Amino acid sequence: MAQKGKPKVKIVVIGLIGLYAIICGSLYFFQENIIFRPTVLSQNHIYKFSHPFQEIFLKAEDGGIINAVLFKNDNPKGVILYFHGNVGDLNRWGKITEYFANKNYDVLVMDYRTYGKSSGDLNEAVLYSDAQMCYDYLKKNYNENSITVYGRSLGSAFATYVSSKNKPKQTILEAPFYSLEDVTQRRLFMFPAKYLLKFRFPNFEHIQNINNPLYIFHGTDDAVVPFESGKKLFNASSKINSEFLLIPHGSHNNLNEYDSYKNQINELLK
Numbered sequence: 215m216a217q218k219g220k221p222k223v224k225i226v227v228i229g230l231i232g233l234y235a236i237i238c239g240s241l242y243f244f245q246e247n248i249i250f251r252p253t254v255l256s257q258n259h260i261y262k263f264s265h266p267f268q269e270i271f272l273k274a275e276d277g278g279i280i281n282a283v284l285f286k287n288d289n290p291k292g293v294i295l296y297f298h299g300n301v302g303d304l305n306r307w308g309k310i311t312e313y314f315a316n317k318n319y320d321v322l323v324m325d326y327r328t329y330g331k332s333s334g335d336l337n338e339a340v341l342y343s344d345a346q347m348c349y350d351y352l353k354k355n356y357n358e359n360s361i362t363v364y365g366r367s368l369g370s371a372f373a374t375y376v377s378s379k380n381k382p383k384q385t386i387l388e389a390p391f392y393s394l395e396d397v398t399q400r401r402l403f404m405f406p407a408k409y410l411l412k413f414r415f416p417n418f419e420h421i422q423n424i425n426n427p428l429y430i431f432h433g434t435d436d437a438v439v440p441f442e443s444g445k446k447l448f449n450a451s452s453k454i455n456s457e458f459l460l461i462p463h464g465s466h467n468n469l470n471e472y473d474s475y476k477n478q479i480n481e482l483l484k
Contacts, residue, residue, distance in 0.1 A: 246336060249368070249394070249413055251301045252329035259331065263308050265315045270322075271331075272347055278334020280344050282324040283308050285315035291483065292360035292383065293320040293352055295376070297345065297369030303330030313470065317483050319362075324348050338413050345372035349380055359383050362483070365390060367439060367466070370447075371415035378423035386482065387430045389466055391439045392418050392446040400440050418450040428456040429482060431475060433464020 261269060265285050272280040283304050294314050298307040304325050311323045325332040326341060334340065352361055361382040365373025370390030377385040391397045394415040421428070428451055432444035448458040461472050469475045 246413075249300060250326070250328065250336065252326070253303045253305075254328070255303055255305065255330045257331055259305075261304065261308060263312060265312045267308070267315075270351070272324075272344075272351060274334060274340065274344055274347060276334065276340060278327055278340060278344065279332060280324050280327070280334075280347065281331035282322055282348060285312065285319075285321040287315065287318050287320055289318070290320040291318050292362060293322065293356045294362045294364050295349055295352055295373075295382075296321055296323040297363075297365040297372040297376075298323060298325075299367040299369060305330070314364075314483070317480075319483060320356075322348060322352060338415065341372065342375050345376050346379065349376050349382075362386060364388070367391075368415075371417055374417045374420035374424065377426060377428075378420040382426055384427040384429065384482065385424055386479075387428070387444075387447075388469060389432055389436055389439045389444065390417060390430060390447055391415075391443045392450065396443050396446065397439055400443060417447055421447060421451045424451065426455065429459060429478070430457070431459045431461060431469055431478070433461040433466065433469055435463050436466045438466040 261267070261283060263283070263285070268284045268286060270282045270284055272282065274280065281304065294311075296307075296311050296314070298310070304323065307323050307325075311321045315321045324344070327334040327336045327344065349361070349363075358381055362384050363373045363377045363382045364386045365371070366388040367390070370387045371394075373385060373387060374390070376382075394413055430444060430448050432441050434441050436444075445458065448456060459474070459478050461469050461474055464472055464475070
């Protein structure tokens with residue numbers, strides 16, 4: 215009887231190994247579709263926002279085209295360079311960033327390659343380059359000490375990079391992560407994320423070189439980017455000009471509903 219059971223056990227083990235290999239392969243070959251979840255817009259699409267804005271197209275050195283929206287105020291307090299999350303396009307994120315435009319700030323928000331009207335090959339190096347291109351665009355029209363860099367979720371990768379290479383007034387991160395490997399390993403602890411990921415986004419490396427005031431908002435109930443990953447990122451900063459702003463019970467997409475977030479943002483943008 216024991217001998218008859220061995221083939222079944224062997225089949226189960228082989229099946230589990232096969233399934234594990236399939237999942238690893240899927241994570242490796244389809245990670246771009248997992249990380250980036252864009253919606254595409256027609257080039258003829260007309261944005262409709264309640265705040266005055268200007269639509270911008272920036273051309274990268276490799277021919278990629280970055281579409282962005284710049285919300286304008288008559289006498290702005292400054293300008294915010296906003297890097298959005300991984301889902302949607304400027305239709306969605308433009309409406310979200312009007313929150314800051316209504317606080318009398320100009321706001322530039324870009325769509326990453328493959329999002330909305332933006333186009334071009336997608337890899338980590340060009341994403342960083344595109345982010346810097348947007349920062350350089352603002353520097354042509356604004357004093358650098360009036361620029362606030364804001365990164366939400368995936369956008370924290372580009373916010374930390376840009377702030378580490380430049381001297382903005384301040385950097386604000388909402389639901390950021392230590393690194394993509396860290397987030398992946400926390401959620402898929404059985405798989406070797408270090409060897410599967412082609413995108414790294416090592417925010418912990420860039421944050422060490424941020425010298426301007428840095429503020430991190432993170433909700434304790436964030437199910438997308440674990441609170442612990444954001445806290446770990448904060449611990450990697452210099453902490454000299456850094457502040458970690460905890461939002462009790464806040465999740466990934468609702469921090470702006472909490473008075474503690476609103477009050478702190480009002481203080482930072484007063």
